[in-house]
Amino acid sequence: MTGNANWGAKFDTFGNKVKWFGYKLHLAVDAKSELPMALKVPPAHVNDGDEGPSLMKRIVERFKPLFFMLDAGYDQLKNYKMARSVKAQAIIPMNPRNEKEPPAGMTSKGTPCCSMGYPMTYWGQEKERLKFRCPHATGKVDCPLGMTACSASNYGMVVKVDTQQDLRRYAMPHRESRGWKELYNKRTSVERCNSRMKTYLTADQLHVWGIQKVTTHQYLNAIVLLASALAVSRQRVVAAA
Template sequence: MFTSLVKQAEEMGLLDLSSVAIDATKVEAYEKSVPRKNIIQNGNAADWGIKSDTNGNPIKWFGYKLHIGTDVRSGLPIAMKVTPANYSDSSVALELVEKCCANTQSKIVYFLMDAGYDHREIYSVIRDKYHAQAIIALNKRGAKQPPEGFDWDGTPICSARYRMVYWGSYQGVNKFRCPHIMGKCDCPFGSAWCSDSNYGMVVKTKVKDDPRLFSSPHRGSANWQKQYNLRTYSERCFSRFKENLGLEDGLNVRKITKVETHAYLCAITMIAAVIAINQDSSTRSSAA
């Protein structure tokens, strides 16, 4: 029923699907908490989880995680999965990506995720298998320096140690120009030190060479940041689930299968309501 409603919403033009945000939220178990040593690790039992809130503060709970792929235009879920709370967000990412593509017909261009999903395999599979771009914040994981010749966001550093200027992307190739020529710095060596051309030195990076560091659009660009900012639509979806549809306060079932059923009923209610409102609006417009 959930998949059918997603397809109906897409056919009605309620979903954009060019960008899909993927994230996870905590779901506290209705059953009594038990010590971790007594939990049977079979992928079905409630477990202890820890996750940072929007301010970076750790939150610990006993229960499950709800993983959702959200259409950023409508804020509607298009793919879901419930796991024990100890599952990492990144371990479910590719399964959600697959479900998002299977549940819809439109081409998904961008998959938006936070730094918890920063794994090379996710970038590569999204690019190679689904021909889409992963927009994921970098997790430096204790790295003290960026890759040699580049800044943290994949911007090339010129021989005078200035950040080069992003000059567009075409078919997975990013172009960067001399910052002195572009008026972004006053290089003591001038542009002639790096290039004899009046155009200045040019450096190109290819996404296929390092899908994690390089992306199209470039990580340091306004377009990349604009896409990444859309990721907050997943938070709005979670908020509706919890505040309006009783995902937590109304949860009075035990075991992961029943919790997942409860979550799907929340999603079905949300999508069905949006479809009904838009169908009613269309009917009234036709009658007028």
């Protein structure tokens, strides 16, 4: 009896295709503590992006996150919509396999270009809109026409993009901003949590079959990890008292 197990495949760090028969472990992890907040175990063939909304829903039942950092496997419109529906932002790299031709005058990551074809400078956000300024005015490029060809203002031309036009392409903060990159870098916390569950616990040492038993097995691993972190925290409090 194999329960709901199925064949799955993915590419490893070196670009090699890895196949296995079984399940996938999807973890939602707190970026600061690197501890699991929710998990789900679907069959291995289920697409990663399909599991995003249900994991987010489990998180918002108890917490109010501002950002969800996910890898490119979750780059599907439904994950961006789910995050926005709970007043959060999904921080997900764009998967080239899902990419279409960007709107005219836009880069693939949602940066508008000026009349000379230069990508404009991101200048913050106003509610649901992203603000961009003339790249010559902000010192990013040395435009041969200066600012006079685009605007009579010393501030330079300004373009505001409504993120509701395309929740996938237009993120808050902007995809090409330092803030977006800093947020996405926090996603490595889930990799470290996953590694601990495999290295120090038994997340990848299954001796049971069936989706329910496998899920229970992974919940026990998560509980042990959480209990260990709680014990260490209490020891530190006692030591400091």
